[in-house]
Amino acid sequence: xxxYVFGRLGQVILTLxxxxxxxxxxxxxxxxxxxxxxxxxxxxxxxxxEELKKQLGLDQSLFMQxxxxxxxFFRGELGVSFSQYPKPVWDILMEKLPRTFVLFLxxxxxxxxxxxxxxxxxxxxxxxxxxxxxxxxxxxxxxAFYPLLALVVIWIFAYNLxxxxxNQFIDPRLWSAAPFTANQVFGNMVYGxxxxxxxxxxxxxxxxRGLKPSRRSRAQAWALACALIAAVLFVAARKGMLIxxxxxxxxxxxxxxxxxxxxxxxxxLLMRDSMLETVQEDYVMAxxxxxxxxxxxxxxxxxxxxxLPTVTSLVLSLASSMSGGMVTETMFSWPxxxxxxxxxxxxxxxxxxxxxxxxxxxxxxxxxxxxDILYAVLDPRITYTGQSGV
Amino acid sequence: MDTLLxxxxxxxxYKTKAGWVxxxxxxxxxxxxGQSLGLVGESGCGKTSVAMxxxxxxxxxxxxxxxxxxxxxxxxxxxxxxxxxxxxxKEVAMIFQAAMNSLNPVYSVGNQIVEAIVTxxxxxxxxxxxxxxxxxxxxxxxxxxxxxxxxxxxxxGMKQRAVIAMALACNPSLIIADEPTTALDVIVQxxxxxxxxxxxxxxxxxxxxISHDVSVIxxxxxxxxxxxxxxxxxxxxxxxxxxxxxxxxxxxxxxAYPSILGEKHDLVTIPGEPPNLLDxxxxxxxxPRCDWATKECREVEPAWREITKGHYLACHNPVRTEHGxxxxxxxxRAPGKGGDGIGTSGGx
Numbered sequence: 001x002x003x004y005v006f007g008r009l010g011q012v013i014l015t016l017x018x019x020x021x022x023x024x025x026x027x028x029x030x031x032x033x034x035x036x037x038x039x040x041x042x043x044x045x046x047x048x049x050e051e052l053k054k055q056l057g058l059d060q061s062l063f064m065q066x067x068x069x070x071x072x073f074f075r076g077e078l079g080v081s082f083s084q085y086p087k088p089v090w091d092i093l094m095e096k097l098p099r100t101f102v103l104f105l106x107x108x109x110x111x112x113x114x115x116x117x118x119x120x121x122x123x124x125x126x127x128x129x130x131x132x133x134x135x136x137x138x139x140x141x142x143x144a145f146y147p148l149l150a151l152v153v154i155w156i157f158a159y160n161l162x163x164x165x166x167n168q169f170i171d172p173r174l175w176s177a178a179p180f181t182a183n184q185v186f187g188n189m190v191y192g193x194x195x196x197x198x199x200x201x202x203x204x205x206x207x208x209r210g211l212k213p214s215r216r217s218r219a220q221a222w223a224l225a226c227a228l229i230a231a232v233l234f235v236a237a238r239k240g241m242l243i244x245x246x247x248x249x250x251x252x253x254x255x256x257x258x259x260x261x262x263x264x265x266x267x268x269l270l271m272r273d274s275m276l277e278t279v280q281e282d283y284v285m286a287x288x289x290x291x292x293x294x295x296x297x298x299x300x301x302x303x304x305x306x307x308l309p310t311v312t313s314l315v316l317s318l319a320s321s322m323s324g325g326m327v328t329e330t331m332f333s334w335p336x337x338x339x340x341x342x343x344x345x346x347x348x349x350x351x352x353x354x355x356x357x358x359x360x361x362x363x364x365x366x367x368x369x370x371x372d373i374l375y376a377v378l379d380p381r382i383t384y385t386g387q388s389g390v
Numbered sequence: 391m392d393t394l395l396x397x398x399x400x401x402x403x404y405k406t407k408a409g410w411v412x413x414x415x416x417x418x419x420x421x422x423x424g425q426s427l428g429l430v431g432e433s434g435c436g437k438t439s440v441a442m443x444x445x446x447x448x449x450x451x452x453x454x455x456x457x458x459x460x461x462x463x464x465x466x467x468x469x470x471x472x473x474x475x476x477x478x479x480k481e482v483a484m485i486f487q488a489a490m491n492s493l494n495p496v497y498s499v500g501n502q503i504v505e506a507i508v509t510x511x512x513x514x515x516x517x518x519x520x521x522x523x524x525x526x527x528x529x530x531x532x533x534x535x536x537x538x539x540x541x542x543x544x545x546x547g548m549k550q551r552a553v554i555a556m557a558l559a560c561n562p563s564l565i566i567a568d569e570p571t572t573a574l575d576v577i578v579q580x581x582x583x584x585x586x587x588x589x590x591x592x593x594x595x596x597x598x599x600i601s602h603d604v605s606v607i608x609x610x611x612x613x614x615x616x617x618x619x620x621x622x623x624x625x626x627x628x629x630x631x632x633x634x635x636x637x638x639x640x641x642x643x644x645x646a647y648p649s650i651l652g653e654k655h656d657l658v659t660i661p662g663e664p665p666n667l668l669d670x671x672x673x674x675x676x677x678p679r680c681d682w683a684t685k686e687c688r689e690v691e692p693a694w695r696e697i698t699k700g701h702y703l704a705c706h707n708p709v710r711t712e713h714g715x716x717x718x719x720x721x722x723r724a725p726g727k728g729g730d731g732i733g734t735s736g737g738x
Contacts, residue, residue: 289483289484290478300494379495380540
């Protein structure tokens, strides 16, 4: 296992290198450069423009620029943004990253969970009304034009019903007197979510692996999970952050809802298909013959083994949501990585655009890496010994 | 002896796009506690459907047209789903046709058995259940350290044993073994059959063996039922049925199998194929393949009657000992082989 993990890490780094190279040259292939921004300004003389190019290092050959960029990249130095000069790219990304991360991770987890549960239910009751209804509704949203759907959702819930805020990720009136910056709160939300997530994973890991059939241990696991969540919330309350966390959460509801609406059908249909195969398996029939309750047969036998392909889809949906993030962030005025990337690309801000894309890539590679590890956890038949070449 | 299981005129059809498949037709038999019944017949003759009817595990397109399944005083098809669920495994357990695939690949074998025990006996603690699994593993001959291993870490024979251990987990009154050893090689097959029989006799459990293999059924059954195209053609004590088969189908089926201990004889195949049950033949369902079919066989459905004590038959023109030789003359022989040895192992 360890050998596998290290080998896989090596692959991740190699892929990252190729990816950043591609991104770098693709962005450079865009017409013009930062100095073109000043082209229409007749007051800037040609000499000053040349001087600017020289200062930014754009007068060197493309290859030399690339070499120096890569050298810096692997030292964690992403350069300085052209359009927000002299702010370092790293600082800009670190400011935006948590917002994007929290929003899309939440949206993905939600749409995955909704899709998984619905897929499970409709596969179990295939051919019934609920099967057709869920499929039609799911496909309708899946094929809807996303920006329009987002506008409709905003129009209904924020404009007409006024249940939720229109846009942005914080309410400026509340935050003017806040003792923290939004990013501190965000950071804490990420830590909190990570602690809860990892904690719950370990609590249920035991159950997932071992299939403890008794309800007692299941109830214990739930109790532990609830205690963990309560503890994290308590710490947040002690710090006086709860109201700010609630504000951010409120702003997240609409984008997460919209993303879930549009994405859940993918997971649902995949889960349905995958489970239609597993319900035919002999061990599902055997489980029914064993006199296990219907729900147990569905969840622990049919759905449990159908989970694997769906986990792949979770990873892939992380990928698509990172690129689709630009639309979401624009529609909901969410000041995150997607918006930053969009603005950087428009203004020929190579370092910022490359940096933002590189981060998207790093996310993806990490997601794939985690998916591979998850496979081994979910399916005991998969073992990474390193020798067998599985 | 008290009756554990009784099927009364069980008739069950499957709905398909092409029409109703008459999978089980008027099947009746009863089984006493501690008795073993062997159901034998070609593939697709309804043996597994009978088993699934007893478990009430029929697919959604199956319809019980007529008849009852009485198990230990319960009429199975009048019970609620929940009541049937509680009877399963506790009272009737099953060893599946594909034992290799009847274990869930993502949970350890031991836990799958523990699950069955804890579900049906909620008062049993998990540790206690694990202890029982250990002793079951000893009983069927799997090292007990293997209970926390996953199915893919087991060999075929071990999986088969594990499935048997699972069937025994709740001390059921009846185990239905559907082709329990078909996937195994002959030596392991024989060993496992003997072990099952030994366990069965020790704990006085009833058993229904289902197989297309006459030799397997002959080895382990007290009574034998011969099925053809969804109907029982003959049922009786194993000795009776195998030594003095009355139905021409039973007779042909036995000639189609080699006998190791008996005299050498040529194997005679039964020409033709089992009928399409969407539109079964009129009269006796075996008549198109029967060498001794008469006009009556083609037109009138033979009655299910008791010919000697415990020996039931549905045939207009049964095999008689003296006319067994007459049958031999008309029986088709394997190509290139002659001789009058046909039927010597079972014909007299």
